[in-house]
Amino acid sequence: MSTPVIPAPRRAADDPLLDVRDLVVRYGPVTAVDRVSFTLEAGETLALNGPSGCGKSSTVSAVLQLRRPDAGEVRFEGRELTALTERELRPLRPRMQPVFQDPYGSLSPRHRIRDAVAEPLRVQGRWDDANGPARVAELLDRVGLDPAHGDRFPHELSGGQCQRAGIARALVSEPRLLVLDEPVSALDPSVRAGVLNLLAGLQEELGLAYLFICHDQAVVRHFADRTIDMRNGRIVRG
Amino acid sequence: MTAAPPDTDALLSVRGLGISLHEVPVVNGLTFDVHAREVLAVVGESGAGKSLTARALLGAAPRGARVTGSVRLRRPPGSYDELVGAPAAARTALHGRRTALVPQDALSALSPVHPVGDQLAAAVRSVARVSRTEARARAVAALDRVGIADAARKARAYPHEYSGGMRQRAVIAMATINEPDLLIADEPTTALDPDLQEQVLRVLGEQREAVGAALVLVTHDLGTVRDHADRVLVMYAGRQVEQGPARRVLDRPAAPYTAGLLASLPPGEPGGRGGRRRLPTIPGAPPAFDRLPPGCAFAPRCPLADDRCRREEPRPRTAGDGHEVSCHRPEDVPHPATELFLERSV
Numbered sequence: 201m202s203t204p205v206i207p208a209p210r211r212a213a214d215d216p217l218l219d220v221r222d223l224v225v226r227y228g229p230v231t232a233v234d235r236v237s238f239t240l241e242a243g244e245t246l247a248l249n250g251p252s253g254c255g256k257s258s259t260v261s262a263v264l265q266l267r268r269p270d271a272g273e274v275r276f277e278g279r280e281l282t283a284l285t286e287r288e289l290r291p292l293r294p295r296m297q298p299v300f301q302d303p304y305g306s307l308s309p310r311h312r313i314r315d316a317v318a319e320p321l322r323v324q325g326r327w328d329d330a331n332g333p334a335r336v337a338e339l340l341d342r343v344g345l346d347p348a349h350g351d352r353f354p355h356e357l358s359g360g361q362c363q364r365a366g367i368a369r370a371l372v373s374e375p376r377l378l379v380l381d382e383p384v385s386a387l388d389p390s391v392r393a394g395v396l397n398l399l400a401g402l403q404e405e406l407g408l409a410y411l412f413i414c415h416d417q418a419v420v421r422h423f424a425d426r427t428i429d430m431r432n433g434r435i436v437r438g
Numbered sequence: 439m440t441a442a443p444p445d446t447d448a449l450l451s452v453r454g455l456g457i458s459l460h461e462v463p464v465v466n467g468l469t470f471d472v473h474a475r476e477v478l479a480v481v482g483e484s485g486a487g488k489s490l491t492a493r494a495l496l497g498a499a500p501r502g503a504r505v506t507g508s509v510r511l512r513r514p515p516g517s518y519d520e521l522v523g524a525p526a527a528a529r530t531a532l533h534g535r536r537t538a539l540v541p542q543d544a545l546s547a548l549s550p551v552h553p554v555g556d557q558l559a560a561a562v563r564s565v566a567r568v569s570r571t572e573a574r575a576r577a578v579a580a581l582d583r584v585g586i587a588d589a590a591r592k593a594r595a596y597p598h599e600y601s602g603g604m605r606q607r608a609v610i611a612m613a614t615i616n617e618p619d620l621l622i623a624d625e626p627t628t629a630l631d632p633d634l635q636e637q638v639l640r641v642l643g644e645q646r647e648a649v650g651a652a653l654v655l656v657t658h659d660l661g662t663v664r665d666h667a668d669r670v671l672v673m674y675a676g677r678q679v680e681q682g683p684a685r686r687v688l689d690r691p692a693a694p695y696t697a698g699l700l701a702s703l704p705p706g707e708p709g710g711r712g713g714r715r716r717l718p719t720i721p722g723a724p725p726a727f728d729r730l731p732p733g734c735a736f737a738p739r740c741p742l743a744d745d746r747c748r749r750e751e752p753r754p755r756t757a758g759d760g761h762e763v764s765c766h767r768p769e770d771v772p773h774p775a776t777e778l779f780l781e782r783s784v
Binding site: 251252358359360361388389390391392393394396397400403404415416417418419421422423425 | 483484485631633634658660698699702703704705706707708709711714715716717718719720723
């Protein structure tokens with residue numbers, strides 16, 4: 201692994217990695233997220249549970265600052281993200297990465313897998329011709345793909361292989377937090393088990409924190425350390 | 439398969455069904471029956487040939503497909519319609535009247551430029567000589583039956599004005615409106631939010647009961663099989679792996695492939711911190727249809743495979759009452775098969 205270029209965060213040792221307090225997201229007159237609070241430690245998996253429209257996805261969008269919350273705090277690695285400008289956020293964004301449900305839809309059909317995995321580094325201006333290719337190869341191997349898969353396009357891979365490529369792409373920025381939005385819902389049972397095993401292994405090895413959205417309760421029980429239940433934008437349990 | 443003659447009691451009798459796509463054999467030797475009012479689930483991983491099979495049952499194999507074998511749909515007085523090799527006009531005549539499809543993607547199954555009620559009414563008038571008013575009334579009644587509130591008003595709305603769950607209900611209404619004998623549902627809930635899946639399967643079950651149809655339910659969800667099917671057919675690489683009563687197959691699978699699929703389901707209990715107790719998986723990936731291995735198609739991934747499995751394709755044989763398996767070593771499959779499929783390294 202190369203050294204992270206991000207300056208060490210000012211952070212007390214016992215602060216949680218992510219501390220969300222009284223988060224509010226509104227769409228016009230609708231309050232999608234209504235004073236939601238939770239914490240997440242490094243190496244921990246927290247599941248957000250609830251029916252569609254309950255505010256799970258709005259919550260994770262606000263945590264990732266993809267949509268700025270209307271009120272509340274999102275402290276990540278000791279920094280209050282809601283107070284930061286877009287420019288100040290930019291060096292922090294690589295440290296929180298999303299992995300989406302649709303493995304094909306989240307990879308560009310026109311990029312080879314190798315380039316899709318490298319792209320975040322290029323965008324962040326951290327690509328380096330000397331070490332970059334080796335780093336991509338190492339990640340593909342780590343997520344259980346062959347070096348040959350790197351030369352292929354998404355449509356030439358199976359759903360499970362694409363999801364593994366999506367995970368490699370999320371990992372290339374050396375994140376501390378992965379937001380997993382239905383990451384295995386589109387997969388067949390055995391393939392799903394393999395991806396869950398991979399995520400569990402990565403968490404163990406890298407101390408990643410996972411914010412996990414999944415509708416399958418058996419998967420949630422197996423995979424999550426803690427669960428919070430949401431209804432109508434509020435936490436009802438957890 | 440040269441096995442059993444067609445079952446004259448069965449509503450649908452499939453014998454040795456083979457489907458090639460652009461000269462590549464995909465589906466091979468499928469033999470099964472569906473009885474009146476029965477629910478048969480067809481399960482298997484993506485690319486196992488489930489959807490292709492479903493389309494062949496409707497006499498609607500895609501362009502470039504060559505269908506062999508026999509698919510017979512019983513006609514009331516002891517005769518039958520053979521779908522394989524029948525002229526297109528004869529197949530079309532059955533479709534919509536005796537058989538109907540509940541599609542995976544309701545949005546693309548409905549026309550965006552006509553109100554939903556008009557589409558249902560057109561479906562009625564395609565098979566019955568009734569007035570427009572009568573067809574309309576039936577359309578509204580059908581929407582009402584699938585639980586669409588304010589059906590008369592909703593019948594005048596366009597598909598884009600429906601929510602995803604309502605659209606799926608509307609296509610169920612469309613599939614059942616002419617009271618077919620056989621419904622084919624191809625992953626009818628996959629495109630839906632998981633919260634709606636159970637609801638839609640319930641509506642499909644109710645409508646199936648109401649019109650007295652049999653159902654072939656294509657799914658990759660083993661939970662759906664347990665809750666909604668009488669019998670199950672497991673497919674792998676276009677072959678039948680195992681078939682029998684749903685509960686029996688799920689509780690005591692005779693084929694290593696089925697056992698592996700079941701073992702890979704999360705057990706519904708905490709998996710240790712962060713799910714670190716590993717789930718069993720089936721190693722490797724399904725073969726490409728133009729590169730099928732000799733012998734059993736599953737052998738390269740099967741922890742029990744021996745020389746015979748790699749040499750000789752297994753024929754279906756009985757594994758108990760109404761339970762049939764295509765495997766050389768079903769007696770060696772442990773229950774549960776968790777240990778057999780635990781990953782040696784992640």
